Amino acid sequence: MTNALPKFPDENDTELPSAWFEDFLKESGALLEEQPRESRVDALIPTPLAQQMETDFVSFSRAPGADALFASGSIVWERALDVALAQGTRARWHLWRPIKKTFTVNDVERDTSLVGRVKDFKAKQVYTPLALCHFHLCYISDDKREETLHVMIHPALDRGLPADPYRAAVVSQTNELDLPEETVPPAAGVYATAVRTALMEAEPRREFHRARENRRCERESARVRGFFVGAEQDLAKRLARPGLLEEKKQALTNKIRALQLEKTKKLTDVREKHRLTVQIQLVNVGVVYTPQIRGDLILESRGVSLPVTLYWDPFFNQVLLPSCPQCHGLSTRMGACPKQRRLVCAEDLNL
Ligand SMILES: [Zn+2]
16 A cells, blocks of 8 residues: 555646556556657556446656646546545555745744643654545435445544645646655544544534425324324314213213324334435545645643654645544644543533
8 A cells, every 4th residue: 555656747747646646547457658758658548447438548758848738627537536535555656746844843833832841843754644434324214315425534634634735736736745654544543533534524414315305294293283183183073062972972072082192103103204314425436645744742731741642734734633533523732641641522521
């Protein structure tokens, strides 16, 4: 997973990673033919991939800046990314954004409110693997609505990040970096965080569907009640007539009770029919390497010296802290939990 990464173009190179694209085509079984005189490569794409990319032939240049194929928004590039992503954890690509910044304790102090004293701060530029997780969500009641959802997870920080700034950057930046790459953390660690993040992101839509089902349930329940109310009143009137034989009275009472039971059952059925359940399924995961600056520090507080790792991200221009391991919330005010010796949000520390 971590070996044989495509080499990055140099800083004068305005094209996108043709090396990655070439590797991708080769891996997919494409037939590549060099056209040295025109310094370009023609590729014949095999059938399954050709169908997905809606073309069986592409021609591209290896020369820096020579080719518009990888220009921002290129449909071929977009499709290649889609296909790579659909291949699951094999999918991998890199983002480009120059980091001109030095990441210092001042950044940490400006963007966060760590409780305690920061010591031994060290910064290092890295390529961080992010997991781009693609989910399929189903909202099920008596009908079924489906949607797909992408979430970006920072495994080392165990938190979600808005994917949009990264997605926009994939085809628009040049590379000025030659950074060491961090290893990919085990996917199992990412899964729970990804599901939590996806469900959180889907919450407004889930709320919308829930409210809609509640409205439909109320309307239908009112209809059911309306249907029974006439029959119940009729029976009650008959029961109230003077001079009824005991046998008749008993029969009417039984009828009323049966009617009530039936109504309760119908209302339960209606509620059941409009109860919303949400199913979520991970479809695939792509690994996106993004340039970041990792900061390692020691946080001293309440007699604890806690090693803390955080990241400065050029796409957000801010310091990213891990999520709170206790409540999974994202807070900029965090401190050392003396008992568990880990970074926890201020609320969970009762500060
Ligand atoms: Zn917390």
